Amino acid sequence: MAYTTFNRQINDQMKEPMFFGNPVNVSRYDQQKYGIFEKLIEKQLSFFWRPEEVDVSKDRIDYQNLPEHEKHIFISNLKYQTLLDSVQGRSPNVAFLPIVSLPELETWIETWAFSETIHSRSYTHIVRNISAEPHKVFDDIMLNEKILERAEDVTRYYDDLINGINLYQRCGEGTHSINGETHSISLYELKRRLYLCVMSVNVLEAIRFYVSFACSFAFAERELMEGNAKIIRLIARDEALHLTGTQHMLNIMAAGDDDADMAKIAKECEEEAYTIFRKAAEQEKDWAQYLFKDGSMIGLNKDILCQYVEYITNSRMQAIGMKAIFPTTQNPIPWINTWLVSDNVQVAPQEAEISSYLVGQIDNEVDGGDFGDFDL
Amino acid sequence: MPDIKLSNGVVINFDNSARTLLDALEREQLEVNFHCREGYCGACRCKLLSGEVNYINEPLAFVRKGEFLPCCSVPVTDIEIEIP
Numbered sequence: 220m221a222y223t224t225f226n227r228q229i230n231d232q233m234k235e236p237m238f239f240g241n242p243v244n245v246s247r248y249d250q251q252k253y254g255i256f257e258k259l260i261e262k263q264l265s266f267f268w269r270p271e272e273v274d275v276s277k278d279r280i281d282y283q284n285l286p287e288h289e290k291h292i293f294i295s296n297l298k299y300q301t302l303l304d305s306v307q308g309r310s311p312n313v314a315f316l317p318i319v320s321l322p323e324l325e326t327w328i329e330t331w332a333f334s335e336t337i338h339s340r341s342y343t344h345i346v347r348n349i350s351a352e353p354h355k356v357f358d359d360i361m362l363n364e365k366i367l368e369r370a371e372d373v374t375r376y377y378d379d380l381i382n383g384i385n386l387y388q389r390c391g392e393g394t395h396s397i398n399g400e401t402h403s404i405s406l407y408e409l410k411r412r413l414y415l416c417v418m419s420v421n422v423l424e425a426i427r428f429y430v431s432f433a434c435s436f437a438f439a440e441r442e443l444m445e446g447n448a449k450i451i452r453l454i455a456r457d458e459a460l461h462l463t464g465t466q467h468m469l470n471i472m473a474a475g476d477d478d479a480d481m482a483k484i485a486k487e488c489e490e491e492a493y494t495i496f497r498k499a500a501e502q503e504k505d506w507a508q509y510l511f512k513d514g515s516m517i518g519l520n521k522d523i524l525c526q527y528v529e530y531i532t533n534s535r536m537q538a539i540g541m542k543a544i545f546p547t548t549q550n551p552i553p554w555i556n557t558w559l560v561s562d563n564v565q566v567a568p569q570e571a572e573i574s575s576y577l578v579g580q581i582d583n584e585v586d587g588g589d590f591g592d593f594d595l
Numbered sequence: 596m597p598d599i600k601l602s603n604g605v606v607i608n609f610d611n612s613a614r615t616l617l618d619a620l621e622r623e624q625l626e627v628n629f630h631c632r633e634g635y636c637g638a639c640r641c642k643l644l645s646g647e648v649n650y651i652n653e654p655l656a657f658v659r660k661g662e663f664l665p666c667c668s669v670p671v672t673d674i675e676i677e678i679p
């Protein structure tokens with residue numbers, strides 16, 4: 220019950236469930252109960268990249284020339300992405316590591332969260348480049364009501380799980396009086412919180428992020444903010460892996476061979492799962508309204524983005540065996556697919572735009588005149 | 596050369612000039628969703644109604660029973676599929 224960093228209990232790791240069995244002792248990968256997580260680790264490692272490898276300096280000129288309402292779209296989208304990755308960089312570790320029981324899954328969680336910290340660092344790289352006052356952009360995240368509204372739903376399921384685990388690991392099952400307040404917890408309730416948490420993470424990574432990707436790539440479709448799009452492509456490649464990991468977890472849980480309780484919980488929580496998806500889709504449509512409040516941009520407007528929300532929500536639901544909830548069946552922005560193809564994502568040092576390949580840190584101060592009619 | 600029969604009745608032949616089933620379907624101007632084209636995102640999931648496919652590389656994406664990923668597979672028999 221209590222967490223220990225090196226469990227002395229000699230156990231057969233191949234017989235542990237994904238979560239709530241023995242804490243992991245030896246980190247070993249010679250055998251895996253679920254080989255998929257080992258493969259995801261390998262793939263994620265092969266994807267490794269650093270934000271500084273992508274030169275975003277041309278974006279500064281593009282950004283300066285954007286009309287105000289497009290600046291708003293770009294920067295708000297970036298702030299939202301920053302919020303999401305702030306959450307994802309820490310929460311899988313804090314929530315899942317104290318309860319995980321398989322070494323390959325434990326390391327997948329750590330590898331997953333680590334890649335999220337790269338995403339967070341890349342936003343700073345982007346913002347520093349386009350703004351002379353990057354602190355204002357980041358400071359606003361904590362003041363912007365529209366973003367904070369989103370934070371609430373993105374973090375709630377994580378926090379419920381984390382609080383429950385703390386109580387359970389300290390006091391065990393039952394009703395406990397702590398600082399004059401009464402709290403109850405059971406293992407079954409914890410498993411329920413875990414299931415809902417993984418479901419909401421899936422929504423975060425498989426829907427919310429993709430809606431934001433659509434906005435990032437809509438600029439690049441017009442050959443604007445292309446450095447940013449290059450980074451977002453690398454992020455999107457990682458996210459595809461993360462959501463595959465989460466879909467596997469959900470499907471293993473629902474199948475019940477790993478932990479019979481989880482299959483029961485998956486059935487009991489069906490209604491709630493639909494609610495999580497529906498609510499997230501509504502919020503994303505709300506967000507689209509906010510993004511485009513002062514005007515649309517070429518190729519993307521509120522209605523198209525809302526259709527995309529419906530389309531991607533349907534397809535993510537079907538991927539985990541749920542029924543589509545929206546009538547939309549066509550992708551309204553098929554051009555997004557080419558931005559998400561992995562073999563087009565290359566970070567080769569010989570590519571001219573990669574700054575770290577250049578000797579020393581050359582002056583990135585450029586203005587439109589330096590480029591003339593030079594086509595990058 | 597296996598045939599690919601679509602649920603709407605269209606039949607196309609898979610010849611070896613197409614690397615994957617996804618390539619073959621696109622060549623016929625059929626719209627199939629895709630992202631990674633490498634078997635790890637699951638975006639291209641289609642229904643396999645009958646027949647058998649082989650994966651060029653074992654995909655990482657979750658594939659439920661009765662589904663397959665055209666981006667990283669080739670048919671080994673005649674197949675019947677449904678594109679969502």
Ligand code: FES
Pocket residue numbers: 628629630631632633634635636637638639640656664665666667
């Ligand atoms: S396109 Fe990603 S799995 Fe097929």
Ligand SMILES: [Fe+2]
Pocket residue numbers: 304307334335338454458
């Ligand atoms: Fe991320």
Ligand SMILES: [Fe+2]
Pocket residue numbers: 307335424457458461
């Ligand atoms: Fe992620």
